[in-house]
Amino acid sequence: MRAGVSVGEARAAVLAEAQPLGLERVSALDALGRVLAEDVASGRTLPPADCSAMDGYAVRAADLASASHAKPVTLPVVYEVAAGGQAPVELRAGEAARIFTGAPIPPGADAVVRQEDTEAEGSSVSVRVAPASGSHVREAGEDVCVGDPAVAAGACIRSGEVGMLASLGRTLVSVHRRPRVAVLSGGDELVEPDETPAPGQIVASNSYALASQAREAGAVARNLGIARDDPADLERHFRAGLDADVLVSSAGVSVGDHDHVRPVLEKLGCRLVFWGVRMKPGYPLAFGTFPEGRGPLVFGLPGNPVSAMVTFELFVRPVLRKLAGHRSWGRPQVEATLVEALSKKPGRTHFVRVQLHRGTDGWEARPTGSQSSGVMRSMVLADGLLEFPADASELPAGSRQRVRVLAPDVLAVEDPS
Amino acid sequence: MRAGVSVGEARAAVLAEAQPLGLERVSALDALGRVLAEDVASGRTLPPADCSAMDGYAVRAADLASASHAKPVTLPVVYEVAAGGQAPVELRAGEAARIFTGAPIPPGADAVVRQEDTEAEGSSVSVRVAPASGSHVREAGEDVCVGDPAVAAGACIRSGEVGMLASLGRTLVSVHRRPRVAVLSGGDELVEPDETPAPGQIVASNSYALASQAREAGAVARNLGIARDDPADLERHFRAGLDADVLVSSAGVSVGDHDHVRPVLEKLGCRLVFWGVRMKPGYPLAFGTFPEGRGPLVFGLPGNPVSAMVTFELFVRPVLRKLAGHRSWGRPQVEATLVEALSKKPGRTHFVRVQLHRGTDGWEARPTGSQSSGVMRSMVLADGLLEFPADASELPAGSRQRVRVLAPDVLAVEDPS
DSSP: OEEEEOHHHHHHHHHHTOOOOOEEEEEGGGOTTOBBOSOEEOSSOBSSSOEESSSEEEEOGGGGTTOOSSSOEEEEEEEEEOTTOOOSSOOOTTOEEEEOTTOBOOTTOOEEEEGGGEEEETTEEEEOSOOOTTTTEEOTTSSBOTTOEEEOTTOBOOHHHHHHHHHTTOOEEEEEOOOEEEEEEEOTTEEOTTSOOOTTOEEOHHHHHHHHHHHHTTOEEEEEEEEOSSHHHHHHHHHHTTTSSEEEEESOOSSSTTOOHHHHHHHTTOEEEEEEESEESOOOOEEEEOGGGOSOEEEEEOSSHHHHHHHIIIIIHHHHHHHTTOSOOSEEEEEEEESSOEEOOTTSEEEEEEEEEEETTEEEEEEOSOOOTTOTHHHHHOSEEEEEOTTOOEEOTTOEEEEEESOGGGGEEOOOO | OEEEEOHHHHHHHHHHTOOOOOEEEEEGGGOTTOBBOSOEEOSSOBSSSOEESSSEEEEOGGGGTTOOSSSOEEEEEEEEEOTTOOOSSOOOTTOEEEEOTTOBOOTTOOEEEEGGGEEEETTEEEEOSOOOTTTTEEOTTSSBOTTOEEEOTTOBOOHHHHHHHHHTTOOEEEEEOOOEEEEEEEOTTEEOTTSOOOTTOEEOHHHHHHHHHHHHTTOEEEEEEEEOSSHHHHHHHHHHTTTSSEEEEESOOSSSTTOOHHHHHHHHTOEEEEEEESEESOOOOEEEEOGGGOSOEEEEEOSSHHHHHHHIIIIIHHHHHHHTTOSOOSEEEEEEEESSOEEOOTTSEEEEEEEEEEETTEEEEEEOSOOOTTOTHHHHHOSEEEEEOTTOOEEOTTOEEEEEESOGGGGEEOOOO
8 A cells, every 4th residue: 555645646546446447238318428338339320312402493504504594494293291200202304393302313413403492383493403313312321320339338428419310210229327426424423414413513514416427427326424543443334335336435544543444445355556645635545545446546535625625626527527437537728827926834745625717818726715724615606726736835926827626617608699 | 481401590590589488496316407597695604604624623723734644733622623513612721632534623722633633532532733724624614615606507416416406495496487399290191109000000209209309308398199180180289289399290291282280370370480401300390389489389290200200309308308498409529430331412410329339449420220201220230320412422431520429428438447
């Protein structure tokens, strides 16, 4: 076990232990946000035949070479083809067929004239333009042909993928399983949110914040409840989470006499990979694994609410994204002008909660006030985390800094109307 | 009814008809992503009392003014306070109390010395530092005091808000209702995805893509199925969606003889606000409302798969976000270098499907190949939509253009490890 690792070392260590989870077949129509685990090739040609891109008339372009606004050409309309229909016979020279969007082009026709460029005259049509061959015709296979790649393994399934899979008749697809996360809080001072805390007691809010973070990351979270500060109760709670992919506890991983987490984890067969990350908030973070994957990845997060959330964001979230098969594990980042100077002692990386605003010269980042790791309200106010590097001791006001964005809404741009 | 409106006019018209939906009380622990509809003030002081931020010893700072590494000061440890516990008596001058993170500071004590700065000696402790008064003490109310604003109405509930609400014991909160969206496809050529299309038939994939877009936007979507191209069947399908907040149909709103959507909607009492938007893909878009809100907002989207998805993105998505109470309705946008020249006739705004890549000089946007409105694969490949303004006819290669980002993953930045 290593102690007091850097943020980068910790991130490398946790990601090295996370591999994409196994597969399950789910309805493509409900697979939104999941990661496809198979290459889907098209079993169909789409569109299946040359078809009309417009409502209008199917024609032979050569018949209309001389047509213009000044000198329209009139053709007899010999039949009609609706979407879903078929031309009864070949279209011969000098004939037109009424046609609708999506309908197959009759044999013999090679162009479509838009309805707007024509005038219906009884059973004939007067055409005011000279179409090029192929005008307003969607060619068979324009979208995909049989055997073409349609959606690649590793794609995050969004609405376009759902539509594509539906159009191919692929109603069931293989995706990576969602990570299962079990969350517990430890501490004799904790009560559940629907209980009234006695003096000295507080609500076990970390379990709820961490379970929410897991859900935001696409995982399935369950709450194992509150473990008391004794080895037997901790062991009982940890055992209840051993079938999860990731086990997250908060509190109890520090140096005090009351910290039973580490010995209990070791008793259960968990090997600690590292303990302590040189960061603030969040130094007392532990990470462990079970030999040969015979148990969950275990994160012992600090007990302070902000420390718990920030360490989850930095280390657990990327692991959950990787387990789910995603190829990007990070957050959007923006470069922002720091509006007030920050200072600290060198040695630990600080993650400063900031609000982001659009200034005249791009993004501005303003610390959310108290950076105490107990001030939950600072996480409510924060749009992002500004990384104050370990070796640095001063970040001047006006300097440009990178901020990882926690609130995606802050990046939204409203369109003028 | 107006015809042939601009993109901006259409956006203003649809947003003017959308107002945040009514309230419902839900479990705060399951309210992730919903918009809070009440100002939540704190009913508690957090932390409820001065408490220790570290494991160590509670002391009177004055007793340790001379303590140093060279000359430690030894104090008797008179009792222990665990988190959730209480000091039995006041701490007197010259005494120390063992204390753990989160435990209340004993009356009489004014500082905490970290365990790392001490040495336990039987029932005494030797202290190697001179703490300032207040050291490692979290003050009562440091997070919130009774009556303080905790989470404001209009906030999108993220993990921090869930934790904050839990810590206040607010297990139920008022949020805006989710929009209910009903989706139908119209056309005689359509079959469901689990059916085998006969020649001339295609899958009604638009319903699935549009329902997915609605879900991605946070709405509850249901699929009304396929309406055939006859007024009675269309009316039956539309009636089934009249209890929704938003009714979305695709296909059937064009100029052809087979388009029964508009007369059916008018028969049901829907007033068309506009028909036709000067854009590509997607001109044949209709928007209607029922007088005095006695029915859903109705969007008649074009039938081409890409036109349907792009018009949903531009007009339905912001409406769904506004209905759900969100204060930002847009997408993130980036400025990107266009890698190939684009040209078109002036008159319509084009939305060009592009892939985004990080180049040496910032984002680069590359069109996804065929911009035909039937090529679903272009939506699978697209990271964003580049807006080619209505009046413009050329966008030179190398020019900087704004792109609205459809695939949030593309913005993710991986951390070095």
